[in-house]
Amino acid sequence: MDFYFGLAQIFGVHTLLGLSAYVVLLTGQVSMAQAGFYAIGAYTAGAMTAMFGLHILPAIVIAGLVSAAIACIVGFPALRVKGLMLVVATLAFGEMVRLFFFNLSWQVERGGELFGPDGAEGFRSIRYFPENGWEVWHVTVFIWIVVAVVMAALWWMDRTRAGAVLRAVGHDEVAAQSIGLNLTAVKVGAMTAGGFIAGLGGGIYAHTVTHIEHGVFGVLLATFAIAYPILGGLGSVFGTLLAVLFIQGFLIEGLRFMGDWRSLLFGALIVLAMNLRPNGLLGEHAPRLKSILRLGKPAPDSLETKDAN
């Protein structure tokens, strides 16, 4: 059973990573910096628990806040550029973060042992969960509570003016600006929110794997981060979740028995999925709960079929 709980943990942290990119994508920006924010969250939360003995909850909140603050700072200069230039700029930031941790050595002594990042050797012994009596299922429940809170917050935001503003900027910047929306504030706000979610995800990730190193937070992870919401569709937060289940559950875990063919199929199935569902698995307009519940019932008469009196 622990295997399935472990798998659910992977789904959870990757969903947070995907949701961090989802918020930014809503404003029409493709950010490759999410892996960098994820790394900042991972190292910060790891330091909080392993080096300073904090509880996991404040540790991941601090990790989220630190990532959010850096995302906000990065947002101002980076979001002045668009399209491919933004991709390059955020990619450069992600690499900068990775190389920062590659060079960061900062260890403190606790109980006769050294804890903390050790440059290229990485950050070992982030063992808050096992050392504090957390069983695998406890960790899984904890992760999914965090994921549920983040998803609920984003789902709620999507149904408020804030969500409409983000989507308006994403659909047509000029039109959004012409009705008085502050583009910089919206984009930087989205980047900050994305940074916070990535920081939370990274913080939890560090504790599930117990050892982190710079190499994990490279271009591949950044690509996965934006692939989840694009593959799942920007219609709702559930698209990202569905894409994570498809990639991590089916393509990676489900096809493990295929060996070398798995990597080949991995790419081919994503291309196929994008061709069959060009707007993502759930599309741009996710089905609403009401319409799902009405399945099977006759649809109300459309305007065209009504007789004019």
Place this chain on the structure above:
Amino acid sequence: MKLKALLKAGVLGVSTLAMASVAAAQDKTIRIVGFGAASGVVGIFGQNSSAAMSAAFEKINAEGGVELADGSKAMIETEYYDDRCNAEEGISVLRRIASTDALVAIGPTCSNVAEPLFGILQAKVDDEGDTGLQFPVFTDVAIKGGLAGISEWVFRNTPSESQMYDDLFAWLRTNHPDLKTIYGGVEEDFAHSRFTWYSVMKTAAEKHGFEVVGEAQWLLSDTNFSNQARGMRRAEPDVVAISAHPFTTCGMLREMTRQRIQPKILVGLTSSSSLETLSGCANEAEGLTIPTSFAPVNEEAKAAAEAVVAKGGQMDLHSASAWENAMILKDIIEAAEIGGTPETLEEDRRKIRDALAELENAPGLLGSNKRLPDGEAVKPYVFVHAKDGSWDVLHNPGS
């Protein structure tokens, strides 16, 4: 007539029961599962390990299997999981293995997977406050120094690189007193190669009086080495040490040949003492000297190598460890009196762990492997060099 029929039925019943018992005994299996990188850039290491494990267990089964606590025999069943050298996947794979009836796991391939993987295991045995996974892992390939100390459930049968390179540079100092300078080349983004250059090779070289006149870094996926080689050419070192896996070792050696860099001695990473290096760049690797814990220098090693080749793999220092692990585990299972039933699974896993912890010496293909209290091993080794497209034993420190 009735009595005859009754007797016949009785004999038939008893014999059927006896045959069923024999069949049941023969059906008994012990599962030992391997895992590591079987695909991707370093996939060849996992494929070789898988072949070596498979060949070793086939040999054990052909010789009657393993004896269990009740005196019955059991066959060893094995399979190999691919973790693609990815930490998250490695952890997932180990959890999957632990959730089955597997007794022990052999793996992983990559040190960057081993480090987090060992972290999810219980650090100290019988520590009630530590909820880490309690499952024995007997590592064959991940060679980066000092990893077994992370958990008391981890044991490694990987050679001690610090001792091997210390011995190699001491030997070079004695046999080539004219050599003064060394230049290092390191595959920077791979845990093993990076650790081996900065913490093992460089330290050993300096200890034995070599002056490090420069370092060149590259990545596992790099294909262009011209800048790194240019720096090396300018430094004109006597010795060049390349701490990289076969793929980029060959890339660098080809570039060195193109730029006509000819050091007096070339030293390579343990993992490069494999067929991949020779099939990739036999001419350029000519003279490359590497310490290795496997070479087909005796009958047993030759036979093992042939068995692995028959399974579609190659025997090198890594896959040799997988072979040795299988053989050590056979002895352990028999000595620890393993029950081999679903009811005794947890107890059996603990017995395997305890028996591995108590082991002081274990048989190896090149001789006896010394087991250390921290779960590491010190294995016999030889120095080999690339000569005419094959690995030739240059020096045997144990002889």
